[in-house]
Amino acid sequence: MNNFSYIQADKAKEATAAKRDDKSAAFIAGGTTLIDLMKLNVENHDQLIDVNMLPFRGIEMTKNGLRIGALERMSEVGEHPLVVQNFPAVSESLLLAASAQLRNMASIGGNVLQRTRCGYFRDTAFPCNKREPGTGCPALEGDNRNLAILGTSSACIATSYPGDLSVALTALDAVLTLENAKGKQREVPITKFYLLPGTTPQKETVLEADELIVAVTIPQTAAARKSKYLKVRDRSSYAYALASAAVGLEVQGGLIRSARVALGGVGTQPWRCSEAEKMLVGKAPSEAVFRAAAEVALRGAKPREHNAFKVEMAQNTLVRALSEVASL
Amino acid sequence: MDRVDGPAKVTGAARYSAEINVPGTVYGVLKSSTIAKGRITNIDTTAAAKEPGILNIFTHQNLPKPAKTPKQIEKWRAAQSYLPMQDDQIQYAGQPVALVVAATLEAATQAAALIKVTYQADTPIDSYHDPKAELFDPQKIQQGKKDGHVVRGNPQQAFDGAAIRHEATYVHAINHHSPMEPAATLAVWEGADKLTVYEASQNVTMHQGNLAELLGMPREQIRVVTKYIGGGFGCKGSFWPHTILTVLAARAVNRPVKLVLTRPQMFTGVGHREDQEQTLKMGATADGKLVSIVHSKKATTSPWDNYTESNGKIMDMLYACPNYSTVYELARANVMTSVWMRAPGEAPGSFALESSMDDLAHQLNIDPLEIRLRNYADHDHSSGKPWSSKSLKQCYTRGAELFGWNKRNPKPGQTRRGNLLVGHGMASATYPVHSSQGTARVRLFADGHAVVEAGATDLGTGTYTVMTQVSADALGLPPEKIRFELGDTRLPTAPGSGGSVAAGTVASSIMAAAEDVWDKVVKMAVADKKSPLYKVKPTDVKVELGRMFLAKDPKKGETLLAALGRSGQPDIEGSGTGKYGAGYEEKNFGQNGADQNNDNKEKKSGGHSMHSFGAHFCEVEVDPDLGTVRITRWVGVHGVGTVLNLKTATSQMKGGAIYGIGAALMEDTFRDPNFARYTNADLAGYHIPVNADIPEIQVEFVPETDPYINYLGVKGIGELGMVGVAAAVGNAIFNATGRRMRSLPITPDKMLEALRLPA
Structure with a gap:
């Protein structure tokens, strides 16, 4: 870890301006990813801008849905009654993540910006296109067991976002509020927030250098109320998903009126499955219907030596999650 | 009885090796090789040297040479015989290439990151299944200590002729010990010829012996101390590069140097359980009686050592099987030497053996x-x-x-x-x-307390506690009146915690030392007119729970403390050597043990x-x-x-x-x-x-x-x-x-x- 200076911002503008003026600076909230990567010398920042004093707090229902301040902690949000009742998938995704200690530290905004757990990215001894563009991707022919099968490119197959929350947010059409150094806010749907690796895996989101995530808003829908996050992993706790599914169903008169499906652990970004959703709408919930949707969801998957299992695992995870939400 | 070290541990009073503070301590940080094979062509320390408080940056170019390298030592008591930073060669990823010593851990850490090492990289071999790897027959394994071939009876023939034949291959991934407490060394020199090392060690005697050889110093000039261990599972029972590098650096900078491996360095610093596969052929009669076990194992080893777990042992002895063989094949790869890890041999060996037995049962519907x-x-x-x-x-x-x-x-x-x-x-x-042996010292004080000492270690599993109990029973004192000291080469030599020998050996040693105290006090008593045992033959006296008595008339007797108290001596000391296993049997039951009728020639x-x-x-x-x-x-x-x-x-x-x-x-x-x-x-x-x-x-x-x-x-x-x-x-x-x-x-x-x- 390199030496760095530290400032605590009292106003949003102070933070975003400092970030704009110093290309090597980083915002710090919970620091659970940032400090880890700095200790590994994967990220080297000469300045950390502490945003914890900024007023981006609160969990409240608005006309656009549930608005969560970006500085709320994972544990606070995961356990909040409004979240538990109206967005069970969000609550589950938060409480199944990391450990209690990490959940108490990590912020919602920081969680959305969590970086990949790809072993090649995290160890500077290896080449890595995401960390050092143009150096190559050893994961293609190496340890790719935990990596992506959807949205990959020949430059990068990392599950760029390895966590859980954004998978649920992606399924439920959450919107991120970003604020820049001019104090201007813009809203970006989470489905448009992450970028595919293509030839530029180092560019992971649409966030500009001087922008700060200030809030996340999740529309309140019937499907969100009947939602679920199912996570499959190597041990019972404190492990990243091998595959996960965030699903929501609105069933009326025995037919699916609307469906929300996203997968985690299998895509280079949280993977929204719009085609699968379309297939579900208008049908009566059944295992066969869910199975067909799951097959569509994984269409186009490009498995490699050690992660071929993820196709079947993700399909089965999805079928199980849908079945549980539909109470089959 | 509860753990005697429990309160010290939960209050933080217990100091683990990395927590020992000595005035003037400076901090060492290792920089490890990014490549697995090749050579160092340049090391640029310019930027690193500018960090504040740097005392020295050691590389292969300026590290003081030890008196001997492990290869020159006949009785090298560690798994790995390769000492890094002796030349420009790189043989495994994570091999130390530089050691920064600085006034603060932060400066040393940052300087290590700033050192620029340039390599000429060669293509490494990653394991025994690498197409470039060549399997060879080591004949002997574990530094020649164990046979790489064992045959009993006619296993292949018996297998070929068996009514039921079962053959399977079992694969075991690389495992790392991963104790909670990382490896740590604090090296403190007093002048050029006296060294104290606070080490996270399962075996202080082993560390002392290897250091003495490497440094060309008499053993008694080197003290190794380990008061508490946060788990070891075998990785702290061997001798690794970080220890010697720290000791050499401390002598060169003339300051105490503390070095703690980072968690990533723990994966390339203290060995591992090797990647391996075993093929097990099992022949049985139609009613499920084993007639043959044919076992072979392939595994990865380092470029220098023939270490591999001896998986075959358990297959040879667990069941009544008349024919057995095992053979080991190794391949050299660019990895550090693997090492014993909890139940070495038995753990992977039992996986193969007991899985095959289950198959056999299923096949025969038993x-x-x-x-x-x-x-x-x-x-x-x-x-x-x-x-x-x-x-x-x-x-x-x-x-x-x-x-x-x-x-x-x-x-x-x-x-x-x-x-x-x-x-x-x-x-x-x-x-x-x-089989193992060790010594202990018991000092019984007339005021009713005792100090018991043995240079053993406590992995966190309870050595402190059980040895306090054993001492209390031997002396007839309540446990709180016993102070049991361990983890220091100044104490009587005892085995380390490894191979499950500590409890059996140290308990025996304490009993032997206690007997020495008994004998001395009995002699005092039989010569003391005031003792009920006056003029009794010492051989007629028995001691139990701290009381001496006439074997024929147990009512006639007194406590050890009563006799000691009258003598006016403030305390009495005894020492003894205790044996565990075959040595104990030989001593107490003769060369052939109690089994005099056993005429097996091979025993x-x-x-x-x-x-x-x-x-x-x-x-x-x-x-x-x-x-x-x-x-x-x-x-x-x-x-x-x-x-x-x-x-x-x-x-x-x-x-x-x-x-x-x-x-x-x-x-x-x-x-x-x-x-x-x-x-x-x-x-x-x-x-x-x-x-x-x-x-x-x-x-x-x-x-x-x-x-x-x-x-x-x-x-x-x-x-x-x-x-x-x-x-x-x-x-x-x-x-x-x-x-x-x-x-x-x-x-x-x-x-x-x-x-x-x-x-």
């Missing part, structure tokens, strides 16, 4: 417990010797009863709980008694074969759609001679089961095939069990008396609890799913793949 009873070894077939004690049958019976084994559905894949498949499995456990020293035994029973739930395996119940019943402390012994057996569950279900270090470098070298990437993975574990010990093993009849328990665990899990998975899992760890991906194929 209960897994029954097939083990049909092959029950009434004596040790590997040596022809009788057992000193063996309670495996009782373990089977009691374990089956506690578990409810008779309710098990023998047909695989038939039991469901909701979405989940439920299965029950069992396996045997055994671990040998490694070695001692008359008995000494092993502890046990049995594991478990229940698993397998999710057939997701491939996840959960352990829902565990029962372990063991026969280990005298249990010194039920609480610490039970904890240790539970820990063994948990360690085994880790190896069975999740522990797997991935070495990249092109870079020969680990890709998951931290505790987020290398999974060990969390609480949620572990069910309630029920542990019981069956009563067992073993007169041959040591004074108190104590057998070691450190490794036993892990042996057979992976097989019990695999066997339960087979019962749940009809799928035989032969590759550890059994992760969801492998489980799903197996479930996709027909049973």
Whole structure:
């Protein structure tokens, strides 16, 4: 870890301006990813801008849905009654993540910006296109067991976002509020927030250098109320998903009126499955219907030596999650 | 009795090696090689040297040379014989290439990051399955200490002619010990010829001996201290580069230097359990009696050493099988030397053996417990010797009863709980008694307290506690009146904590030292007119719980303290050497032990074969759609001679089961095939069990008396609890799913793949 200076911002503008003026600076909230990567010398920042004093707090229902301040902690949000009742998938995704200690530290905004757990990215001894563009991707022919099968490119197959929350947010059409150094806010749907690796895996989101995530808003829908996050992993706790599914169903008169499906652990970004959703709408919930949707969801998957299992695992995870939400 | 070191540990008063503070201490940080093979062409320390408070940056170009390198030392007592930073060669990823010493840890860490090392990289060999690797027959393994070939009878012929033949290959992933406390060294020189090293060591004597040889110093000038250990599992029982580099650097900068390995460095700094595969051929009669076991193993080793676990031992002795052979094949790869890790040999060996036994039972439609009873070894077939004690049958019976084994559905894949498949499995456990000896000193004070000393170590498993108990009993004092000291080469030499020898040996040593005190006090008493034992022949006196009495008339006697008090001497000191295993038997029962009628020509020293035994029973739930395996119940019943402390012994057996569950279900270090470098070298990437993975574990010990093993009849328990665990899990998975899992760890991906194929 390199030496760095530290400032605590009292106003949003102070933070975003400092970030704009110093290309090597980083915002710090919970620091659970940032400090880890700095200790590994994967990220080297000469300045950390502490945003914890900024007023981006609160969990409240608005006309656009549930608005969560970006500085709320994972544990606070995961356990909040409004979240538990109206967005069970969000609550589950938060409480199944990391450990209690990490959940108490990590912020919602920081969680959305969590970086990949790809072993090649995290160890500077290896080449890595995401960390050092143009150096190559050893994961293609190496340890790719935990990596992506959807949205990959020949430059990068990392599950760029390895966590859980954004998978649920992606399924439920959450919107991120970003604020820049001019104090201007813009809203970006989470489905448009992450970028595919293509030839530029180092560019992971649409966030500009001087922008700060200030809030996340999740529309309140019937499907969100009947939602679920199912996570499959190597041990019972404190492990990243091998595959996960965030699903929501609105069933009326025995037919699916609307469906929300996203997968985690299998895509280079949280993977929204719009085609699968379309297939579900208008049908009566059944295992066969869910199975067909799951097959569509994984269409186009490009498995490699050690992660071929993820196709079947993700399909089965999805079928199980849908079945549980539909109470089959 | 509760742990005597418990309060010190929970209040933080207990200082682990890295927590020792010596005035003037400076900090060392290692920089490790990024490549696995090649040579260093340049090291640029310009930027690093500008960090504040840098005392020195050592590389192969300026590191002071030790008096001898490990290769020049005849009796090198460590797994790895290669000492890095002696030249520009790189032989494994993570090999130390520089050591920064600075006034603060932060500066040293940052400077290490700023050192620019330029390499000329060659293509490394990553393992025995690398196409470039060449398997060879080492003849001998473990620095020539063990035979690489063992043959008994006519195994191949017996296998070829067997009515039932079973052959399978078992794969074991790379495992890392991953103790909570990382490796740590604090080297403190007083002048050029006196050294104290605070080391996270399972064996202070071993560290002292190796340091003396490397530095060309007399042993007594080197003191090694380890008061508390936060787990070791074998990785702190060997001697690794960080220790010698720290010691050499401390002498050069003339300051105490503290170096603690980072968690990633723990994956390339203190050995590992090697990647390996075993092929096991088993021949049996139609009614399930073994006639032959043919075992072979392939494994990865380092460019210099022929270390590999001796998996064959357990196959040679666990069952009554007349024909047996094993052979080891190794391949050199660009990895550091692997090393013993909890139950070395027995852990992976039992996975192969006990999985194959389960297959055999299934094939013959015999209960897994029954097939083990049909092959029950009434004596040790590997040596022809009788057992000193063996309670495996009782373990089977009691374990089956506690578990409810008779309710098990023998047909695989038939039991469901909701979405989940439920299965029950069992396996045997055994671990040998490694012959060992050590000394102890007992100082009994007339005011009624005692100081007992032995240079042993406490891994955190309870040495402090059980030795306090043993001392209290020997002297007839309450435990709180005993101060037991360990972990220091200034104390009488005792074995380290490894090979499950500590409890048996140190307890014996303390008893021998206590006897010395008894003898001295008895002599005082029989010469003292005021003693009820005045003029009694010392040989007619017995001592029990601190009281001397006439053997023929126990009422006639007094306490040790009463006699000592009258003598006017403030204290009395005794010392003694205690033996564990074959040495104890030889001393007390003669060359052939008590078994004078055994005419087996092949038997070695001692008359008995000494092993502890046990049995594991478990229940698993397998999710057939997701491939996840959960352990829902565990029962372990063991026969280990005298249990010194039920609480610490039970904890240790539970820990063994948990360690085994880790190896069975999740522990797997991935070495990249092109870079020969680990890709998951931290505790987020290398999974060990969390609480949620572990069910309630029920542990019981069956009563067992073993007169041959040591004074108190104590057998070691450190490794036993892990042996057979992976097989019990695999066997339960087979019962749940009809799928035989032969590759550890059994992760969801492998489980799903197996479930996709027909049973």
